[in-house]
Amino acid sequence: MPYSYLRDRSNNDVFFRFVANYTYDWESWHDPHGKLVWVNDAVERMTGYSVDRCMQMDDYPLPIIAEKDHARMSKMLSDAISGKSHNDLEFEILTRDGQERWMAVSWQPMYDDDGKHLGFRTSVRDITDRQGLKEQLRLYTEHLEQLVQERTARIAQLEKHRQQMEKLAALGELAAGVAHEVNNPLAGIRNAFALFRDSLTSEHEHYELLELVDKEIERISSIIHQMYQLYRRNPQKSAEFSIAKTIRDVSTLLDPVLRRYQAKLVVDSNADDDVVRLPEGELKQVLFNLIRNAVQASEPHSIVEIGVECNDSEVKLAVSDEGCGIEDSVLQHIFEPFFTTKSELKEGMGLGLSVSRNLVEGMNGSLSVKSRVGQGSTFTVTLPRRIEES
Numbered sequence: 001m002p003y004s005y006l007r008d009r010s011n012n013d014v015f016f017r018f019v020a021n022y023t024y025d026w027e028s029w030h031d032p033h034g035k036l037v038w039v040n041d042a043v044e045r046m047t048g049y050s051v052d053r054c055m056q057m058d059d060y061p062l063p064i065i066a067e068k069d070h071a072r073m074s075k076m077l078s079d080a081i082s083g084k085s086h087n088d089l090e091f092e093i094l095t096r097d098g099q100e101r102w103m104a105v106s107w108q109p110m111y112d113d114d115g116k117h118l119g120f121r122t123s124v125r126d127i128t129d130r131q132g133l134k135e136q137l138r139l140y141t142e143h144l145e146q147l148v149q150e151r152t153a154r155i156a157q158l159e160k161h162r163q164q165m166e167k168l169a170a171l172g173e174l175a176a177g178v179a180h181e182v183n184n185p186l187a188g189i190r191n192a193f194a195l196f197r198d199s200l201t202s203e204h205e206h207y208e209l210l211e212l213v214d215k216e217i218e219r220i221s222s223i224i225h226q227m228y229q230l231y232r233r234n235p236q237k238s239a240e241f242s243i244a245k246t247i248r249d250v251s252t253l254l255d256p257v258l259r260r261y262q263a264k265l266v267v268d269s270n271a272d273d274d275v276v277r278l279p280e281g282e283l284k285q286v287l288f289n290l291i292r293n294a295v296q297a298s299e300p301h302s303i304v305e306i307g308v309e310c311n312d313s314e315v316k317l318a319v320s321d322e323g324c325g326i327e328d329s330v331l332q333h334i335f336e337p338f339f340t341t342k343s344e345l346k347e348g349m350g351l352g353l354s355v356s357r358n359l360v361e362g363m364n365g366s367l368s369v370k371s372r373v374g375q376g377s378t379f380t381v382t383l384p385r386r387i388e389e390s
Contacts, residue, residue, distance in 0.1 A: 023040060023042065024042065025042060025123050025124060025125050026039075026040065026042045026043045026046050026047070026103075026123070026124035026125075026126075027039070027040045027042065027121065027122070027123055027124075028040070028043070028054075028060075028061075028121065028122050028124075029110075029119065029120075029121050030080070030081075030119045030120050030121070030122070031118075031119040032081065032117050032118065032119045033081065033119075034077050034080065034081045034119075036054065036055060036057070036060045036061075037119065039051055039054050039055070039060075046093075046095075046101070046103075046124070046126055047064050047093060047095050047096060048095045048096030048097055049064060049096055061073070062074070064093050064094070064095075065091060065092070065093055065094075066091070066092040066093060066094050066100065068092070069091040069092055072089070072091060073091055076089060076105065076107070080107045080109070080120040080122070081120070083109045083117065083120075084109075085106075085107060085108045085109060085120075086106065086107060087106045088104045088105075088106055089104065089105050089106070090102060090103070090104050090127065090131075091103055091104075091105065101126060101128045102126070102127050102128045102130070102131040103124050103125065103126060103127060104124070104125050104127045105122055105123070105124045105125075106122070106123050107120050107121065107122040107123070108120060108121060167336075179224040182220070182224055183224050186217070186220055186221065186224065189217065190217055190221075193213060193214070193217065197210050197214070236279035236280075236281050236282055237279065238277045238278055238279055238386075238387045238388065239277065239278075239279075239280055240275055240276070240277045241275070241276065241278075241280045242274055242275055243269075243271070243274040243275075243276060243308055243310070243315065243317070244267070244269065244274050244308075246280060246283060246284055246287065247267055247287065247306060247308075249284065250284055250287045250288050250291060251265050251291075253288060254288065254291055254292060254295065257292055257295050257296075258295060261295050261296065261298060261300065262300040262301050263295045263298050263300075263301070263302050263303070263304055264301075264302070264303050264304070265291065265295075265303075265304050265305075265306070266303055266304070266305045266306070267305075267306045267308065268305055268306065268307045268308070269307070269308035269309075270308070270309065271308050271309065271310035271315075273310065274308060274310050274315075276310075276315055276383075276385050276386065277385070277386040277387060277388070278363060278383060278384075278386075278387055279363060279387070282359045282362070282363065283359075283363075283383075285355070285356070285359060286356045286359050286360055286367075286381060287306075287317065287319070287381075289352035289353065289355065289356045290319040290352075290356060290379050290381070291304060291306070291319055292352070293352060293353070293379075294319050294320070294321035294323070294377070294379075295321070297321050297323030297324065297376075297377065298321045298322055298323045299322070299323070302321065302322040302323070303322060304319065304320070304321050304322075305318075305319075305320045306318070306319055306320075307320070310385065311385075312385065313384065313385055314382060314383060314384055314385055315382075315383050315384075315385050316380060316381065316382050316383075317380070317381040317383075318378050318379070318380045318381075319378065319379045319380075319381075320376060320377070320378040320379075321376045321377055321378075322375075322376045323376050323377065324373065324374060324376075325371045325372050325373040325374055325375055325376055325377055326369070326371040326373070326377055327373055331369065331371060334353055334369065335353050335354055335357050335367075336354065353367075360381055360383065363383055363384070363387060364383070364384055364387065365381060365382050365383035365384065366381075366382045367379065367380070367381055367382075368380050368382075
């Protein structure tokens with residue numbers, strides 16, 4: 001283009017307006033009081049509002065801007081009128097056809113060669129795609145943070161479980177050693193007592209004490225058996241059996257305890273087929289421990305309920321009582337070896353739940369508890385329906 005053309009002021013005005021109209025961004029020029037003097041054709045492409053419609057607006061560009069950003073954009077206009085400049089201020093518009101789009105505006109004051117303030121110009125760019133990417137990045141970051149939190153919690157849980165297993169292993173080894181040392185003299189005591197008992201007749205003045213001694217020897221034997229189980233390394237082999245029959249067998253064993261505490265055992269089962277393949281002896285021991293604890297926690301004439309649920313892959317056994325419940329401060333310790341809330345030592349040494357959880361986890365299952373103070377507790381055993389030996 002000839003240099004003389006650029007030197008002509010009137011031609012310059014036409015030339016620069018021509019260039020501005022073909023600028024991709026939405027450009028506008030304002031006088032020193034902020035009134036719109038000129039806006040390029042890009043405004044219609046980006047907002048749906050024509051140049052003529054924009055020139056008719058008394059408070060341009062507020063009618064185009066989302067209401068939530070009116071205050072910020074009014075401040076922007078005030079700053080621009082005062083001669084300030086800024087780059088990339090983000091805001092949202094509402095196009096003429098109702099679409100929400102994100103924009104970023106930059107503005108600069110304008111002066112002539114003599115330093116006279118001519119107003120300011122604005123340049124607006126559509127950043128909807130960029131905003132979308134920012135939102136995706138925010139959601140992705142939140143997802144990563146959630147994954148990190150979940151992984152951290154899982155690691156902490158596994159570490160706690162590892163420490164618990166180490167503690168159980170150490171206590172179990174100690175318990176097994178003690179049990180072994182006690183079992184040998186106990187066998188001698190039992191044999192000697194059997195000879196002594198057989199030598200007395202029912203007319204002896206202390207004959208009624210023999211049954212008490214026999215029961216106490218049996219209780220010691222039961223405690224030793226539990227201590228062995230706490231350290232048991234070789235689980236029993238799996239076999240097919242009916243859950244209902246196993247519960248009946250355990251109920252028969254616990255009949256003296258049920259009569260002593262005047263409790264009633266009720267079975268609630270919706271399983272048409274309750275045949276499982278598990279180590280039956282170990283499941284019996286778990287049920288024995290849980291039902292006995294439930295009975296001992298119950299008031300006289302209470303009901304202890306056993307719920308049975310079976311599906312294709314797992315079986316759930318829930319033992320519920322109507323007792324006093326377990327406080328939160330106690331609940332976190334109930335599976336620890338030798339921890340007990342029973343006031344009398346003869347009722348247990350705090351090994352039942354530890355042994356039960358050890359046996360359940362050995363069958364690839366879980367033992368959980370829910371309890372409400374004053375309303376009772378429910379211990380739930382979840383096990384795979386079948387365990388196949390390799």
